[in-house]
Amino acid sequence: MTGTGIEYCFFKVGSWQLHHRNVRDRAGNRPGHIAFTRDGRLAAIAHSRSLVELIDPQTGRQVAMLEPPNPGTLGWLHLTSDGSHLAAVANNTVQLWDLRSIREQLATIGLDWDLPSYAAADKRTATPPEIVLDMGALTGSRP
DSSP states (O other): OEEOSSEEEEEOTTTOOEEEEEEOSSOOSSOOOEEEOTTSSOEEEEOSSSOEEEEOTTTOOEEEEEOOSSOOOEEEEEEOTTSSEEEEEETTEEEEEEHHHHHHHHHHTTOOOSSOOOOOOOOSOSSOOOOOOOOGGGGOOOO
C-alpha cells in the first residue's frame, strides 16, 4: 500500500499488481496517513485534510467517514489492535474516537457497519487515566 497526496494504492503481495485505489478528496500534496488494525480487517486513512475514512483494506470499500470535532490538518493516525479506538492528530491536538461506542449507537438504529463485532470491553478500568501535558519551552513564553 502506498499513500500520496491524491490517492492510496493497494497492491497484491507477490505480483505487486495494483489491486485497487482509494482517491483522496482535495488532500493536497502531502502523503496520506494510514493506520491498520492488527488483523488487517480495518484501516483508517486521511481522506482529506480533515476527514478520516474507515475502509476495508481488502476491497477499498468505505466503512465510515469521521469528522473530528475540531477539524484541522490531519497528521498521524492510530487504530488500536482490535480496532475499537481511533486516535488522530490534527493541529497538534489528539482526537480520540471510541468506535465500539459509535457502533453500539449505530446498531440501535440499524446502521452498524458490516464487520465482525468487537470483543466485550474490559470493564476493570472505571475511569480513564489522567493525562497531563507539560508544554514547557514549546509554549513560546519566556519568564
